[in-house]
Amino acid sequence: MDQSKNSFPRTIDSKKAAEGNYDVIIIGAGIAGSILAHELGKKKKRVLIIEAGAGNDFSPAGFRAYLETFYSAVSKDNQAPFNVNPNAPVPRSPDVKALRPGEPNTDAYWVQNGPFVSDSTYSRLIGGTTIHWEAKAIRMLPEDFRMLDIHKVGLNWPIEYKDLEPYYRMAEREIGVSGDVASQKRLGAEFSENYVYPMHEMPPSYLDQVVDKGLSGMKVKLDGTDYDINLATFPQGRNGIPNKEYKPWNYDPTKDYQPVGSVSLHQEDQGERCQGNTNCVPICPVQAKYDARKTLVKALNEKCNGEYCIDLLCQAVASQVIVDPGSSKVKAIEIKVYKDPNDPDHDTVNVKGHVFILATNAVENARLMLASGLPGTSKLIGKNLMDHPYLLNWALLPESAGLFNGPVVTSGICNLRRGSFRRYQAAFAADIHNDGWGWATGSPVSDLVNCVDNLNKFGTGLRNQMFNQISRQLLLAYMIEMLPEESNRVTVDPRFRDALGNLRPVVSYNIPDYSMKAAEYARQLSKQIFQRLGAEDHTAYDLLDYGHVNYNGDGYSIRGGNHLSGTHIMGTNKTNSVVNSHQKSWDHTNLYLVGAGSMPTIGTSNTTLTLSALCFRTAEAVYNDLK
Numbered sequence: 264m265d266q267s268k269n270s271f272p273r274t275i276d277s278k279k280a281a282e283g284n285y286d287v288i289i290i291g292a293g294i295a296g297s298i299l300a301h302e303l304g305k306k307k308k309r310v311l312i313i314e315a316g317a318g319n320d321f322s323p324a325g326f327r328a329y330l331e332t333f334y335s336a337v338s339k340d341n342q343a344p345f346n347v348n349p350n351a352p353v354p355r356s357p358d359v360k361a362l363r364p365g366e367p368n369t370d371a372y373w374v375q376n377g378p379f380v381s382d383s384t385y386s387r388l389i390g391g392t393t394i395h396w397e398a399k400a401i402r403m404l405p406e407d408f409r410m411l412d413i414h415k416v417g418l419n420w421p422i423e424y425k426d427l428e429p430y431y432r433m434a435e436r437e438i439g440v441s442g443d444v445a446s447q448k449r450l451g452a453e454f455s456e457n458y459v460y461p462m463h464e465m466p467p468s469y470l471d472q473v474v475d476k477g478l479s480g481m482k483v484k485l486d487g488t489d490y491d492i493n494l495a496t497f498p499q500g501r502n503g504i505p506n507k508e509y510k511p512w513n514y515d516p517t518k519d520y521q522p523v524g525s526v527s528l529h530q531e532d533q534g535e536r537c538q539g540n541t542n543c544v545p546i547c548p549v550q551a552k553y554d555a556r557k558t559l560v561k562a563l564n565e566k567c568n569g570e571y572c573i574d575l576l577c578q579a580v581a582s583q584v585i586v587d588p589g590s591s592k593v594k595a596i597e598i599k600v601y602k603d604p605n606d607p608d609h610d611t612v613n614v615k616g617h618v619f620i621l622a623t624n625a626v627e628n629a630r631l632m633l634a635s636g637l638p639g640t641s642k643l644i645g646k647n648l649m650d651h652p653y654l655l656n657w658a659l660l661p662e663s664a665g666l667f668n669g670p671v672v673t674s675g676i677c678n679l680r681r682g683s684f685r686r687y688q689a690a691f692a693a694d695i696h697n698d699g700w701g702w703a704t705g706s707p708v709s710d711l712v713n714c715v716d717n718l719n720k721f722g723t724g725l726r727n728q729m730f731n732q733i734s735r736q737l738l739l740a741y742m743i744e745m746l747p748e749e750s751n752r753v754t755v756d757p758r759f760r761d762a763l764g765n766l767r768p769v770v771s772y773n774i775p776d777y778s779m780k781a782a783e784y785a786r787q788l789s790k791q792i793f794q795r796l797g798a799e800d801h802t803a804y805d806l807l808d809y810g811h812v813n814y815n816g817d818g819y820s821i822r823g824g825n826h827l828s829g830t831h832i833m834g835t836n837k838t839n840s841v842v843n844s845h846q847k848s849w850d851h852t853n854l855y856l857v858g859a860g861s862m863p864t865i866g867t868s869n870t871t872l873t874l875s876a877l878c879f880r881t882a883e884a885v886y887n888d889l890k
């Protein structure tokens with residue numbers, strides 16, 4: 264990458280932002296905000312993006328600083344590369360690790376009302392949470408959009424899969440997805456004719472091949488139907504080998520698809536290919552993994568009449584949505600602009616435009632609306648909070664399976680993502696982790712401590728023991744569907760504020776029995792899988808673990824899936840939903856709430872590809888409004 268060409272951050276100051284004449288104000292420079300900004304910039308609309316994180320991070324030096332912070336961090340939790348910013352705080356997993364099940368958590372950013380304590384997180388950084396996402400980019404299945412009609416549980420979407428399909432293609436191009444259409448079709452996804460992903464699938468790891476071979480011929484019966492237990496690769500937002508067959512809608516026959524490069528102003532560098540060093544979460548050192556800065560940089564390069572169309576104001580935290588009294592329009596958004604993350608001193612300004620878009624993620628969008636005293640006609644803002652509960656099962660394989668090769672996950676067991684059993688039990692997909700037991704037990708550090716302190720190993724003996732232990736680790740991570748329930752919710756409480764005086768989210772959350780039934784099933788399935796592979800089951804759930812849940816007399820440790828969603832669901836009218844199918848507020852004619860918060864159900868797909876597809880669709884609606 265030619266770093267001399269990077270002149271970012273090209274940001275403006277609060278005075279210019281307050282005086283600007285903008286068509287659109289977007290709050291949040293994550294993937295949702297960046298897609299909308301880019302699409303509107305391409306159509307010559309004047310856009311101001313307000314971002315809570317620091318602008319300095321948006322440079323090669325800023326990215327290197329993330330890496331240095333990560334390398335030197337003692338705890339490699341998934342926020343480890345990113346310094347604590349009290350002015351734009353986030354939930355961090357170390358905050359909950361010491362808690363007991365159901366223990367209130369008023370000191371951390373999220374005040375957790377229980378009964379379940381979630382360790383889900385997100386980032387308030389330029390580029391948002393995609394900086395440290397894992398980058399699985401999976402389409403939802405057609406039946407996921409019609410859960411109430413088909414399975415008599417959950418909610419229907421106001422649109423169907425076929426309405427979103429063209430926008431899935433746009434999102435896959437934007438993210439640069441590597442994947443295999445044939446295997447996704449076998450799992451129930453539908454594609455347009457002759458479609459291929461921009462890049463070939465990430466090849467299954469050696470571990471995947473060992474597991475797939477061991478499971479050969481395995482079947483289970485569920486609700487009277489036989490399901491194969493075998494592996495399929497996951498589509499991924501990371502650079503693989505471009506597929507020469509890929510022909511997007513704006514196909515240029517003179518050019519093959521170019522993987523998205525590392526972030527530079529000129530975007531002329533081909534993207535680095537994935538090097539398979541399994542560090543994807545929390546940060547990809549070579550930027551082979553997509554993150555939203557790659558879209559943002561394109562947006563910031565768009566020009567209207569020779570001038571840049573899009574302005575970016577960083578270190579600016581939206582604190583209030585201000586509605587014009589007596590009208591259904593938003594008049595302005597109040598912003599607190601700070602100079603130093605460690606100093607609460609700030610200026611308060613109002614920014615104005617014709618259309619306002621909240622793209623701060625499911626929890627923060629709801630928090631901002633509720634903090635502004637805008638619960639909405641439906642009173643559904645903040646309610647129906649969803650996430651994917653994860654159940655981890657771990658075992659030692661009889662022989663080395665060569666771990667730590669490839670991205671964190673390349674394949675999974677995905678055949679139980681759909682079926683008639685969904686009328687009483689959640690669907691799931693199970694990831695096969697290429698990074699061993701890290702998520703479950705803190706390996707390899709925990710193994711090292713055990714080898715040195717308990718087994719008294721050192722030198723060659725230590726190396727051999729570590730290799731023997733780690734290269735045989737198998738972790739199955741079941742990502743379980745969760746349905747909307749109004750009692751799972753985000754609220755605010757004037758007693759709980761952050762350094763800038765903004766209200767913090769108060770989260771009340773329970774894992775529904777519908778999901779726990781699937782967790783119980785997954786535990787039994789794992790035992791069968793381990794037996795078939797000749798693997799020694801080491802799964803153990805600690806009663807005192809913060810995420811411990813009792814179900815049918817057994818205990819399970821549940822982990823947060825980081826797919827926060829459902830807090831401003833879309834629907835068919837202003838009493839059953841917060842936004843319409845274009846993510847436009849029913850109550851405010853110039854306000855959009857975008858992102859996974861708009862999703863009425865989440866199926867078994869990580870949410871980002873779907874929320875990105877929704878944002879491409881919303882960009883058209885916003886453009887039409889402006890016309």
Ligand SMILES: Cc1cc2nc3c(=O)[nH]c(=O)nc-3n(C[C@H](O)[C@H](O)[C@H](O)COP(=O)(O)OP(=O)(O)OC[C@H]3O[C@@H](n4cnc5c(N)ncnc54)[C@H](O)[C@@H]3O)c2cc1C
Binds near residue numbers: 294396623625857874
């Ligand atoms: C560890 C981890 C792994 C994940 N893996 C996957 C995966 O494999 N696949 C997948 O699909 N998804 C995954 N996700 C989820 C994914 O990262 C999110 O779905 C996605 O990033 C959400 O995008 P967004 O733009 O809606 O919100 P965000 O990415 O959260 O962006 C919101 C932006 O708004 C800014 N902001 C917030 N509040 C304010 C405010 N008040 N004022 C101004 N700016 C504000 C933030 O700084 C941020 O830039 C993962 C998440 C985590 C944490």
Ligand code: SF4
Binds near residue numbers: 540543552670671
């Ligand atoms: S495996 Fe390594 S190179 Fe590939 S996306 Fe993950 S961190 Fe980046």
